[in-house]
Amino acid sequence: MNSVRAFAPATVANVSCGFDILGFAIDAMGDVVEVRERNEPGLQVVSITGDGGRLPFEAEKNTCAVAIKAMLDELGQDIGMEIYLEKGLPLGSGMGSSAASAVAALVAANRLLGEPFEKKQLLPFAMVAEKVACGAGHADNVAPSLLGGFVLIRDYHPLDVIKLHVPDGLHCTLLHPHFELKTSDSRSVLRDSVSLKHSTIQSGNVAGLIAGLFQEDFELIGRSLRDVIAEPYRATLIPGFYEVKEAVKAAGALGMGISGSGPTLFALSKGEQTVQSIIDAAQQVYDSIGLGVDTYHSAINTQGAFVLE
Amino acid sequence: MNSVRAFAPATVANVSCGFDILGFAIDAMGDVVEVRERNEPGLQVVSITGDGGRLPFEAEKNTCAVAIKAMLDELGQDIGMEIYLEKGLPLGSGMGSSAASAVAALVAANRLLGEPFEKKQLLPFAMVAEKVACGAGHADNVAPSLLGGFVLIRDYHPLDVIKLHVPDGLHCTLLHPHFELKTSDSRSVLRDSVSLKHSTIQSGNVAGLIAGLFQEDFELIGRSLRDVIAEPYRATLIPGFYEVKEAVKAAGALGMGISGSGPTLFALSKGEQTVQSIIDAAQQVYDSIGLGVDTYHSAINTQGAFVLE
Structure with missing residues (x-):
């Protein structure tokens, strides 16, 4: 029986000033999904590991199955598949956990079907899964997890996704404190309107961040990481x-x-030289407030999701 | 007696989505200022041409004199200079008329003094003049007029000005209808706050425009020229x-x-091929509403202000 396994990386969405429009992928970790041909129609989630028993197996709730279903609907086919999900990412952490599962599932299923879609064409299916998982069909996690690198979602109507230049040596450290924050709570504290002044400041910093990436100006990238x-x-x-x-x-x-x-918090640095100091400094603060923290660090992932041969 | 003449180009500020943070210079036209040594201290505006008699000669109101005064104050010197202003730009048109006068004056005076300042260092002095001319010390006209090209004002505190990449062949057409719009009226219609949704859309388009410039993607530049x-x-x-x-x-x-x-309205195009069609199409609309219009077109100026040898 045919089977394909695929990996999709963790992602950092928003990136300070890039609220709802920017995201990037990191090498440090991700999810793996194996998809196997099945003799009867329908999608069956056979196993999920690494989630502490918290993710749903029902095909209409599981992000892997929802994403694959959207793809099969587009093809007008009702092909049977078994889904095996290996969670590498913690849930509810802000590292694009649901996005990575959906993207890995799509990349595996697309290969199993003989690649009827180009990679970028899988994006809308992953967004359907994000809508089920998070309540909103955002692309700022799924796009970088799928495509790798730093990704701009310029517009949703129609979807306009632009892969940006990433300077060599740009390094990311992730700090995942041991408590969970619901996306819904994190979204409910936002205001519906912003001052013209703050909107302009935010635009200036987004523009600075994009220019910094293309010009490989690390100081400019740093100055622009400001979210008002x-x-x-x-x-x-x-x-x-x-x-x-x-x-x-x-x-x-x-x-x-x-x-x-x-x-989860992300810190960017030029190269790896300062990573241990960054981790030590953060650890000291978390120790002082009695909160455990997991730390990860890696280069920016520029490849995105891929099939594990 | 020593004298120096300098030219500063017209500029397009805001650039749709880049409200208050972006501007670019155009080759088509600009202002010329001649500065001459004077035997006694103080600044004297000796002549102004091309303004229809509307600009002030008083040193504390004339943007050329105000800018040079700010520079001399920084140097702690009270050197006498005569100022001869040749307006090439229409007043109150939205083409950076006051900025071009101040910048040309500064570049000429700086040379006359043996260039105590680098070009970029003249910017704060030009902003002092903008404050007198427009009521606000914005840099989105003076920075591109001084430096040329597409310029981002990322921040004002402290001033952070970034020159962006400009793709070869990016062409600008200016349409200057025959009526005057006061900057104060144009500013008073703005709202003090914007919706979070519109702020995010604006950020996406600014990011798209910057990426389009660096990637030399003319279609992306076009899609991003949207101001909500x-x-x-x-x-x-x-x-x-x-x-x-x-x-x-x-x-x-x-x-x-x-x-x-x-x-004044600006239209961007790839190369000059479509410029005549753009001008004809605009002319037809203005004819239909009975409004005269002057048109100009040129490549993006990448040099900025310079001394006329």
Whole structure:
């Protein structure tokens, strides 16, 4: 019986000033999905590991199955598949966990079917799964997990996804404190309107970040990692946020922000030299407030999801 | 007696989605200022041509004199200079007229003094003049007029000005209808706050425009020339705005927006091939509403202000 396994990386969405429009993929970790041909029609989630028993097996709720179903619907085919999900990413962490599962499932299933779709064409199916998982069909996690690198979602109507240049040596450290923050809570603290002044400041920083990536100007990237729209509200939900930010910047980080809707924080740095200092500095703050933290670090992933041969 | 003449180009500020943070310089026209040594201290505006007698000669109101005064104050010197201003730009048009005068004056005076400042260092002095001329010390006209090219003002505190890549062949057509729009009126129609949704859309388009410039992707530049924050309000003050926009886009323009605070409109195109069609299409609309229009077109100026040898 034919089977394909695929890997999809973790992602950092928003990236401070890029609220709802930017995301990037990291090498450090991700999810693996195996898809096997099945003799009868329908999708069956056969096994899920690494989730502590929390993810649903029902095909209409499981993001892998939902994504594959959307793809098969587009093809007008009712092909049977078994799904085996190996979670590498913690749930509800802000590292694009649901996105990675959906993307890995799509890349595996697409290969199993003889690749009727190009990689980029899988995006809308992953967004259907995000809608089921998160309540909103955002693309700022699924697009970088699928395509790799730094990705801009310029528009949704129609979908306009642009892969940006990533300078060599740009490194990301993730700090995942041991508590869970619901995306819905993290979104509910946002305001429906922003001042013209803050909107303009945010635009300036987004423009600076994009220019910094293309010009490979690490200092400019660092200066531009400033979010005046979401961070001031979300930071109040994340213990130690400003202390950690101050500490990691003093330790050499270019800047720090909230990964997705949190509670994971991401810090960017030039190369790996300062990573251990950044981790030590953050660890010290979390120790002082009695909160455990897992840390990861890696280069920016530029490949995106791929089939494991 | 020593004298120096300098030229500073016209500029398009805002550039649709880049409200208050982006501007670019154009080759088509600009202002010329001659500065001459004077035997006694103090600045004297000796002549102004091309302004129809409307600009002030008083040193504390004339943008050329105000800018040079700010520079001399920084040097702690009270050197006498005569100022001869040749206006090439129409006043109150939204083409950076006051900025070009201040910048040309600074570049000439700086050379006369033996260049105590690098070009970029003249920017704060030009902003002092903008404050006198427009009531706000914006840099989105003076920075591109001084430095040339497409310029991002990422931040004002401290000032962070970034020169962006400009693709070869990017061409600008300016449409200057025969009526005057006060900057204060154009600013007063803006709202103090914007919806989170519109702020996010604006950010996406700014990011798309910057990426389009670096990737030399003319279609992306065109798609990104969309302003949901200022244009919907300002367009109501500009007769025929939407008709002209539709006509020039149908004629091959990548996109069109308001130059600065208007009433001049700018259209970008790939190369010069479509320029005549763009001008004809706009002319037809202005004819139909009985409004005269002056048109100009040129490549993006990448040099900025310079001394005329």
